[in-house]
């Protein structure tokens with residue numbers, strides 16, 4: 001682990017992604033790395049507005065609009081935040097990236113998965129693909145139990161969290177097939193274990209990059 005890397009975290013809602021990402025960032029820092037923790041959608045001034053439009057529930061974009069807004073957020077984020085950080089020698093750890101768009105918009109919304117859309121997704125990355133992606137693999141039934149527990153403890157769910165089971169199943173299967181197609185880049189971590197075990201498995205992967 002020497003030169004700065006661009007690491008993304010992916011997983012369905014309830015997979016423990018946010019907790020694991022924060023712990024991973026703390027660990028990388030403890031190893032002497034200069035790390036930027038970031039997320040999509042919404043980690044730029046413009047992106048914050050896009051996030052509100054996408055997730056507040058005030059609007060229901062049609063699938064094409066939803067896809068384009070996520071891509072707009074990504075381009076802004078890459079150019080304004082991620083690339084400058086990498087250029088400054090920082091490691092960047094990002095909560096969600098293009099794999100989420102493939103899973104939630106192309107698979108979840110059942111947009112036709114054609115070359116034009118794949119090219120658009122690539123174009124919105126502005127030339128930047130992750131070095132490594134950690135996919136927290138949690139079956140939909142387990143995720144649903146965790147989401148219920150969170151909602152009863154008062155956590156507010158976003159517009160996409162409220163989608164039906166079939167949507168979350170499609171998202172899950174899409175992540176699984178992206179991982180199969182890209183085993184070098186995307187590492188599957190079994191997210192059913194306890195927090196410490198899952199974190200250990202993530203460190204194991206990152207130690208070898």
Ligand code: TYD
Pocket residue numbers: 012013014017018039040041055070095096097098100101102104105158160161
């Ligand atoms: P967020 O509240 O940031 O939390 P989490 O990542 O922990 O779920 O939710 C972001 C939502 O946006 C999430 O439901 C997944 C969705 N999303 C997409 O549908 N497409 C995308 O390209 C991205 C980046 C996120």
